[in-house]
Amino acid sequence: MTRDENGHPLKVSGVCFDVTDMKEGAKKDLVKLNENLLRSNNDLKQFAYIASHDLQEPLRMVSSFLQLIEKKFDDKLDNEGKEYIKYAVEGSKRMYELLNGLLAYSRIETKGDKPREVDMNEVLNNVKSNLSLVIKETNAIIYSKPLPVIFADNEQMIRLMQNLIENGIKFSKGVPQITISSSDTGDQNIISVKDNGIGIESKYFERIFKIFQRLHGPENYKGTGIGLAICKRIVERHGGKIFVESEPGKGSTFYFTIPK
Numbered sequence: 001m002t003r004d005e006n007g008h009p010l011k012v013s014g015v016c017f018d019v020t021d022m023k024e025g026a027k028k029d030l031v032k033l034n035e036n037l038l039r040s041n042n043d044l045k046q047f048a049y050i051a052s053h054d055l056q057e058p059l060r061m062v063s064s065f066l067q068l069i070e071k072k073f074d075d076k077l078d079n080e081g082k083e084y085i086k087y088a089v090e091g092s093k094r095m096y097e098l099l100n101g102l103l104a105y106s107r108i109e110t111k112g113d114k115p116r117e118v119d120m121n122e123v124l125n126n127v128k129s130n131l132s133l134v135i136k137e138t139n140a141i142i143y144s145k146p147l148p149v150i151f152a153d154n155e156q157m158i159r160l161m162q163n164l165i166e167n168g169i170k171f172s173k174g175v176p177q178i179t180i181s182s183s184d185t186g187d188q189n190i191i192s193v194k195d196n197g198i199g200i201e202s203k204y205f206e207r208i209f210k211i212f213q214r215l216h217g218p219e220n221y222k223g224t225g226i227g228l229a230i231c232k233r234i235v236e237r238h239g240g241k242i243f244v245e246s247e248p249g250k251g252s253t254f255y256f257t258i259p260k
Helices: 019-052 056-072 079-110 120-130 132-138 154-170 225-239
Strands: 007-010 118-121 141-144 151-153 176-182 190-195 242-247 253-259
Touching: 056 079, 079 225, 118 120, 118 154, 120 132, 120 141, 120 154, 132 154, 151 154, 151 253, 154 176, 154 190, 154 225, 154 253, 225 242, 225 253
Parallel strands: 141 176
Antiparallel strands: 118 151, 176 190, 190 253, 242 253
């Protein structure tokens, strides 16, 4: 900048660049990346559906024929042979459960219902009815405070709550005690499911929400490692977040948020 003797600007020198082409190029690249990502996600959903749906029938056939062999040749099989068949049947059943879980996971986005007003108290009643047998077998005690009416997919809320309560019962110490409550932050509802279970170390807080991630072997606790991943996907589909607070030996509290 050049100034006169009084300090007033006389002229300014500079360099200008036309970045229009650069902006258009970046925009096209971004659109292309989004298209590729969408295509990849759709391909993944289709693969998950085919892999889980089309493999179920062969697995059922394998399991059925193994059990028929065991029944027909029971008197000809020694203990070792019977044990092999038992392992094979259990393995096929576990694979069937994994495929069912994968199918459910892949359908959260594609098969979800449109959100509507959902009374979470009714959702909880449905869940307790669905779990009535395991509640009776374990003498589980389920406390609940009044829950809100939210805008959500009713069936997915049932699945979400059922997975969390089932986990609380499964990982309990002694008689399961589950407490469900909620709070209102103004722009969202927070619902919590607290249990008196074995607890979780903080370093595993993120890992437990990933698909097929288990902290305990199936010989200790039954499950596929998909339940909490399904919970996370359901909550995120509704624009919320899910997280856990826990200490080993002191139980866990799972929280999820649903925007109003």
